[in-house]
Amino acid sequence: MIIYESNKSWLRDVKHLYRSYTMQKIVRSTLWVGAGMALISYLVIDVFKLTHWRIETGTFSLLGIVLSILLVFRTNSAYDRWWEGRRQWGNLVNNCRTLAMLLHAALPASDLPSRRYLAAHIANFCLALKEHLRGGVKINELIHVSPEEQALYATKNHLPNYIATQIQVQVQEKVRSGDLTGEDLINIKMHTQTLLDVAGACERIKKTPIPFSYNVYLKLYISAYTLILPFGLLPDFGYAGIGLIMFIFFAFIGVELMAEEIEDPFGLDCNDLPIGDIAHTIKQNVYELLEVGHPEETRPKELYQKVF
Template sequence: MIVYESNKNFLRDITHLTRSWTMQRVLRAALGVGAVTAMITVAFEEIWPMEINVPSSIFSLLGIVLSILLVFRTNTAYDRWWEGRKQWGALVNNSRNLAVSVQATLPPEEVKGRFEIAVLISNFSIVLKEHLRKGAQVEELIFVSKEEIEKYKQRTHVPSYIASQIHQKMQEYYRNGTITGTDIRNMKPHLQALLDIAGACERIKKTPIPFSYSVYIKLLILGYSLMLPFGLIRDFGYFTIPLVTFIFFTFIGIEMMAAEIEDPFGLDCNDLPTGDIAHTIRNNVFEILEVTHVHQPEREEKLYQKVF
């Protein structure tokens, strides 16, 4: 995710535009359409000079239809992005609340139990971020032995397995009398929320915008932009080239930005910083449960780009 301070450095923010992978694709596509427009313009201005009588009002009507479709496309994509952010915000809150309940419930001498619960809650968020990308990476989990890693690898849904471990741990405390049934009931909403959040994120991940709808918008943008020179050459001449290029840049930029945030859990520049959120949960949980953890070096892979 690109981190910036709004309304502070307008011109400097613009200079970071080309650092976005999506914007680089937009610029390449716009330049390609600009080159095709240049060939059409040169052909009708120099090689085969002729009068083109295509009413520009037709393109105005098509532009309105295309704009309505793009508004719907962008709003739908942003709703998915914002829903993903709300779910990860809920994960932070429920992880903290669960840690607070465990801290208040377990007796002071249960230091080992607090540590185990802190590890499980932290690992749930750590494994969930990769589960929503290309599959759980159990090598990232903290404080797990090689034997435990092998057990995790055998699971097709690692977040569910970790959530069940937390449930089992609390049930063990209940059976041996360390905590009461009331304590279990108080923790139950936060325990259930973990998998509810994972399921909601999976729904966003596995239900993209219908393919035919996405392709239709792309074809409409491309077709509109390639026909547009025939309606502008008569009035604008060679100035048609920058005009068509900028119009295509506007339309395809909106479409590609919507496609980028449609899946908010990936590694694109504007995706959610789920890695940072997972590490925040880890630090908060260990602090709440008053147990220490040795900082483990994170992967060197660049999860996203920060712009200050």
């Protein structure tokens, strides 16, 4: 995600915009359209001399209104998905912090093994969910995982589910041992359940893109609109109409491709959500709340085994 300070520098923000792969794609597409329009203009004006073939500009106004309505709906739908993803990860931050706070208040201060175990698993849930929403969990990114656990994790199709289950199992064992009370369990359960609620909501966003027919139709509409523009602009503007066509295409295809980029907010595009940074922030916060040191410290050998 491109990090910037809004309302600070107009020109600097515009300069950073080109860092976006989508913006580079828009510019390349616009240049290709310009080259195509130059060829069409040459054929229309100089070869076939069809400048008397024209479409009234009012027609383009009507078609442009329809296209604008479609693009507004497309942009709003994509942004809703992006914002819903941000809300879910904000909810994950709050619940992980609250869960760590409740565990810190309820667990005995001397029970460092359980504190470390739970801190590592809460952090690993967020790290695993981050990659689960991308290309697949990278087990080597998880913290304080023994070789045996790595082998076990590799067999799981939905690693965030398994890690959340292990957190709940650990809490249940502490209740049975008397370190946590039934009231503690009720308070904690709500937040462990939210971990899977957030995962499910993010999966819904990830696996339900905008309907394919709608997506293709909009692209065909933009392409057809661009192809007939020469017959409305060239008779009046000549070769200067090429620049106008490029600008109109730049506006329409830019909105479409930017909406397409943020439609899946969990990827690695420049305008996607910084869920990697959020996951690492949760990791730091959880370790601080449970007072078990820094998350990057080497895990004690005796903690490689599951602690109850």
